[in-house]
Amino acid sequence: MKGFLAKNFLSSNNADNKNGSDENDERSEIDKNDERSEVDKNDNEESNENNDIDGKIENDNINNDNNEAENNEYKKKDNVFSSIDKMTFYECVLKQLADDNLLDTYNTLKREISLEENVNSENNFLFNLYQKRLYNNPSNVVETEETNINKLTEYNSLNKKKSHIYNNNLILNYENNSNNIRQIYSYEINSRIELIHKNKCICCANNSSRNILCSASSDSTIKMIKINDLKKKKIFLIDNKHTKKINSLKFHPTKNILFSASDDCKIQIIDINKALKKKKKLYYNQYKHMKDKNKRNDEEKNIIIQDKNPFISMYVHPCGDFLYACNKNENIIKLYDLQTLNCFMATNKSTYHSSTINHISGTSDGHIYGSVSVDGNIKIWDGLNSNLIHTQYNAHNGYSIQSIEFNKSNFYILTSGLDGQTKIMDMRNFKTLYTFGNGLSCISNKSIFMNNEAFIANIFQANDIFDSKFYIYNSYFGNIEHNIQNVHNDKINDIINARDGLDVHTASYDGFCKTIKINQMYSHDN
Structure with missing residues (x-):
């Protein structure tokens, strides 16, 4: 029965198409091809799927590397630009590089930080900021000479509010008009030997x-x-x-x-x-x-x-507790504590003289002291901390300076050099007020303010003269008041004020220490 049904079923199909067997054969072949193509398709899809997986894994690794590099870059940028102020700063840096026409550096930095220059800032903004805030900061750099000179007026020694100075005619004061009329004097000179060596x-x-x-x-x-x-x-x-x-x-x-x-020594x-x-x-x-x-x-x-070298000059601080000294062949000033005898020196070697120091002197209150040297420079120091306040270069045309002295008001200094000149300078601006002398080079030159500071005493020895010249100059007018002669037979090496009037004491190579009595009389002939 089953066979019959199967046969009839098949037969009925065969009855509709005489070439049924051929079609079935063709269909069976097509079906085989379809199955074969489907299998190939599945294989291809499987291989493609595997390739996709491998590619995905590889791409993931690449992406991970890229992400890691980007993260590092972001971290780096995050470190650089941890605050918005740094971004602004680098924008100003770019602007400054552009202002200075440093284009290669500008482009390199611009690519690296991915920022644009600050177009709103002024030209040279960063440089001007550096000059104003950093370069001129006294805690970072040495102040300019002009600034230091201006600061001199802040010292009590140079305070203009000193009534006792302005009311004392014996103290030099160029701002007082009471000495604007020159008076003519005559002089009587007498000398007395005090000590003999x-x-x-x-x-x-x-x-x-x-x-x-x-x-x-x-x-x-x-x-x-x-x-x-x-x-x-x-x-x-x-x-x-x-x-x-x-x-x-x-x-x-x-x-x-x-x-x-x-x-x-x-x-x-x-x-x-x-x-x-x-x-x-x-x-x-x-x-x-x-x-x-x-x-x-x-x-x-x-x-x-x-010490190890000979001592040349000394200055005792007005308080009496300290002694300043300088040595031959040394360019530094040494400060000695007279209680402990400990020695102190300025630590900044760049402020030292470049050659041997000849003389040291200071103000009446000890707030300021000065030194002069073979290098031809005048240096003014702070008496409290020994910091350099000001250097007056080539004060005597490059010649060695032999002496320095402050007047009683501390406003003026008197210096003498081997250029043959003696100068009065204003400590508040370092302008030369008067120059005395013939300007011929010499082998010895020293000056002091006399007891009456309207006059200065100058001992001078020229190159071709055996003994010294002794001059009295007028501080206000610069003229020679008197030429004192024949008081010593050899070089006068030192001069100091005596107790009375214009009298002085002198020390000479002739072995005598003398008192020179100078009697000044007003002349009515004028």
């Missing part, structure tokens, strides 16, 4: 009351005398331990303590009162003197400051 008399000094005069010699001796003593004058020989020429003598501002600087601190008492005790109670000899020697031993 066997060898050259190098320097002299007097105490604050100017009743004790000391002088020192090239043979290392120091002699002392009381000036204007009603009794017979006695000359005292100071017991010092110097072994070579003494170059400078200075007194303590308030005590009878003498400082002596020598070529033996020592500064000795000598109590003059003890020296005077010792002189008296030699004439009585001799047995007790012998008994207490060792004890007294210990008490009277001089204090010594030792």
Whole structure:
């Protein structure tokens, strides 16, 4: 039955188409081809799917690498631009590079940070900001000379509100019109020998009351005398331990303590009162003197400051606690604490002189001191911290400067150089107010303000002259008031003010320390 049905079923299909067997054969072939193509299609799809998976994995790896690189770049940029201010800063940097026409650097930085220049900022904005805020900041750089000169007026030493100065005719004051009329004077000169040395008399000094005069010699001796003593004058020989020429003598501002600087590289601190008492005790109670000899020697031993080079000049601070000194062949100023004898020096070597310092002096209050050198420069220092305030270069046409002195008001300084000139400068602006001298080079030149600062005393030795010239100049008009002659037979090496009027003390190579009495009289012939 089953066979029949199957046969009839098949037969009925066969009956409709005579070529049924051929069609079936063709269909079966098509079906096979379809099945084969479907299998191939599935294989292709599977292979494509695998390829897609591999490609996806590879692309994912590439994308991960790219993402990681981008993240690093973002992190880098995030570090750079951690604040909006940095972005603004780099925009200003780009603008400054463009202003300076540094195009290669500009383009490189622009690509790297992906920013545009700040078109709203002014030209050279960043550079101007640097100049105003950073370059001129005193905590970062040394101030300009002009700024330092302007700052000089801030010191109490240079305060214009000093009524006692403006009311004192003996103190130099160019702002006071009371001296605008030149007066004619005549002079009477007398000299008196005070101290005599066997060898050259190098320097002299007097105490604050100017009743004790000391002088020192090239043979290392120091002699002392009381000036204007009603009794017979006695000359005292100071017991010092110097072994070579003494170059400078200075007194303590308030005590009878003498400082002596020598070529033996020592500064000795000598109590003059003890020296005077010792002189008296030699004439009585001799047995007790012998008994207490060792004890007294210990008490009277001089204090010594030792160095490796000879001392040239000294300046004692007005408070009396500090001593400034300079040495031969050295370009630095040394500060000694007189309580501990510790030595201090400025740490900034760029502020030093470039050659040997010849002389040191300071203001009456010690707030400012000055130094002059073989290098031809004047340096002004802060007396509180020894910082350099100002350098006046080539103040004497490049010649060595021999002396510097401040007047009583501290407004003016007086300098003398080997160019043969002496100058008065205003400390508040460093303008030269007057120049004295013939301008011919010399081998020695030194000046001081006299007790009446309307006049200055100048000792000058030309190259071809054996002895020194002694001039008195008018500070207000610059003229020579008087030429003092024949007071010494050799070079005058030092000069200081005496107690009275225009009188001075001088130390000369002829071995004499003298008092020069200068009597000034108003002339009615004018």
